[in-house]
Amino acid sequence: MSILVVGSVALDTVETPFARVEETLGGAASYFATAASLYNQVNLVAVIGTDFPREHLDFWRGRPVNMAGLRIEEGRTFLWAARYHMDMNTRDTLDTQLGVYAGFHPVIPEEYSSSELLFLANIQPELQMEVLEQVSGVSLSVLDTMELWIMTARAQLTEVIKRVDMLLMSEEEIRQYTNSASIVKGVRQLLDMGLQYVVVKQGSYGALLFGADGTFFSAPTYPLEEVIDPTGAGDAFAGGLLGYLSTVEPQRGGRYSVDQIKLGVVHGNILGSFVCEDFSIGRLRTLIMDDVAERYQCLVACSHFDPDWRFSQPGQVKTVIR
Numbered sequence: 001m002s003i004l005v006v007g008s009v010a011l012d013t014v015e016t017p018f019a020r021v022e023e024t025l026g027g028a029a030s031y032f033a034t035a036a037s038l039y040n041q042v043n044l045v046a047v048i049g050t051d052f053p054r055e056h057l058d059f060w061r062g063r064p065v066n067m068a069g070l071r072i073e074e075g076r077t078f079l080w081a082a083r084y085h086m087d088m089n090t091r092d093t094l095d096t097q098l099g100v101y102a103g104f105h106p107v108i109p110e111e112y113s114s115s116e117l118l119f120l121a122n123i124q125p126e127l128q129m130e131v132l133e134q135v136s137g138v139s140l141s142v143l144d145t146m147e148l149w150i151m152t153a154r155a156q157l158t159e160v161i162k163r164v165d166m167l168l169m170s171e172e173e174i175r176q177y178t179n180s181a182s183i184v185k186g187v188r189q190l191l192d193m194g195l196q197y198v199v200v201k202q203g204s205y206g207a208l209l210f211g212a213d214g215t216f217f218s219a220p221t222y223p224l225e226e227v228i229d230p231t232g233a234g235d236a237f238a239g240g241l242l243g244y245l246s247t248v249e250p251q252r253g254g255r256y257s258v259d260q261i262k263l264g265v266v267h268g269n270i271l272g273s274f275v276c277e278d279f280s281i282g283r284l285r286t287l288i289m290d291d292v293a294e295r296y297q298c299l300v301a302c303s304h305f306d307p308d309w310r311f312s313q314p315g316q317v318k319t320v321i322r
């Protein structure tokens with residue numbers, strides 16, 4: 001099964017309290033494509049400027065990343081700069097320069113038309129809508145967004161939310177969009193818009209899955225000793241989620257079961273944790289499935305507990321009824 005992603009490919013300048021990197025490979029689609037291509041073929045739709053370093057394209061040529069939908073336009077690649085606070089979960093955006101994205105309209109190549117999974121990575125909601133107008137028959141469509149679009153393009157974002165299956169949002173974004181102090185109430189509002197699933201991203205604390213059918217799942221998070229750069233964790237999360245789903249058969253009717261979606265969220269947490277171990281896609285370059293499998297077992301061990309516990313008073317003798 002192949003995965004279609006439309007989003008930003010960027011050059012990021014990132015500052016943490018401990019280090020700084022300049023114009024390194026970034027962009028939501030870049031993180032997603034690199035993470036998901038560990039599992040399956042990724043069909044990329046994005047635009048880059050003529051200044052984009054060729055070495056990044058060479059890296060993706062060595063992975064199952066189809067770049068037929070990656071346009072190269074005269075001008076500058078999308079530039080983004082941010083500074084992280086000491087907690088390494090919150091950041092200030094210092095600069096956003098759309099560059100060639102200013103005049104971009106996504107075109108889905110014919111050869112991508114059989115993609116079963118769709119990720120609308122962070123990009124202007126109007127462009128996300130243009131993608132939805134061009135695709136049909138996907139088994140699962142997943143949407144990501146950010147504060148900028150909640151604040152500046154709310155109406156367009158709302159139209160996109162109404163047309164996808166799953167929405168990924170951080171706790172803060174849910175509060176901003178729904179105006180609800182309670183995340184659970186905010187999620188309820190979002191599900192009432194027709195979504196099947198909402199995933200609440202909690203930074204280094206993992207992710208929560210809410211389903212329209214009443215599903216609630218708290219995916220375990222990997223206790224990382226040191227976070228070097230959390231940029232792209234949400235996109236790598238989506239890469240792990242859709243990457244995993246691309247390796248399993250959906251049920252009859254082309255829908256994934258809740259259990260498959262839950263495992264997808266676990267894979268999302270795993271890929272999200274790896275990306276934080278280096279700047280840019282540094283850690284994802286060398287990541288292999290054995291590393292993912294090892295972290296998977298670690299999450300099983302740290303989240304498994306005795307389901308048979310029952311309350312009894314200290315000293316109370318249990319009466320066994322036969």
Ligand code: AMP
Pocket residue numbers: 008010011012026027028080096122123124148230231232233234235236
């Ligand atoms: P995340 O850390 O998952 O929120 O993703 C960060 C990535 O999103 C960075 O690599 C940026 O290049 C990219 N990004 C930041 N702002 C925007 C924006 N306004 N539109 C599209 N992509 C963006």
